[in-house]
Amino acid sequence: MSLQDKLNELKANFEKQAPKEALEIIHSATDDLRKSGILTCVLRVGDSIPEFELENAAGHLIRSKDILADRMMVLSFYRGKW
Secondary structure, three states, rough: OHHHHHHHHHHHHHHHHHHHHHHHHHHHHHHHHHHHHHHHOOOOOOOOOOOOOOEEEOOOOHHHHHHHOOOOOOOOOOOOOO
């Protein structure tokens, strides 16, 4: 089973169990995001990212170009406000 198939199954199971009101809010928010045009700005498979520098949890400066010089990099994005 592919990752996409697993994600689709998880979504279907969630939607079977979630309250109708919650699903309406989720679907409405998703539709609003699509209508906003935000999808024209998302990275696609194979896109390049701009170089960046960030501090890690220990306060050390991490540069994307240093990482990519000798290995692959995985980025995880988290929502800024909960």
